[in-house]
Amino acid sequence: MYQETPGPVVMKIKRKKMKPPTKEYLEKAKSLSKKDAELLMSRMGRKLTRRLEDKKLSAMEVVALQLELEDEQLTAWRKTVADMRGKRKG
Numbered sequence: 001m002y003q004e005t006p007g008p009v010v011m012k013i014k015r016k017k018m019k020p021p022t023k024e025y026l027e028k029a030k031s032l033s034k035k036d037a038e039l040l041m042s043r044m045g046r047k048l049t050r051r052l053e054d055k056k057l058s059a060m061e062v063v064a065l066q067l068e069l070e071d072e073q074l075t076a077w078r079k080t081v082a083d084m085r086g087k088r089k090g
Helices: 023-031 034-042 046-053 059-089
Strands: none
Touching: 023 059, 034 059, 046 059
């Protein structure tokens, strides 16, 4: 959105707030081996990495959020593949 009055142009950007990890994913994160947790952390995006560096989230919380994100992406991918297979057959 822009200001109508003379002066600097201002845009309002809505950013998604990061939700805290659920208890389910925190438990999953705690049960991971150190090696598996490191592998998950190696696939993190900038936002989670920055939160870990700024100490806004603990390593366990970051791993839990990454687990949740990857589960959501896997579910979406499976749905897409199922839709593609359905269109090919039908």
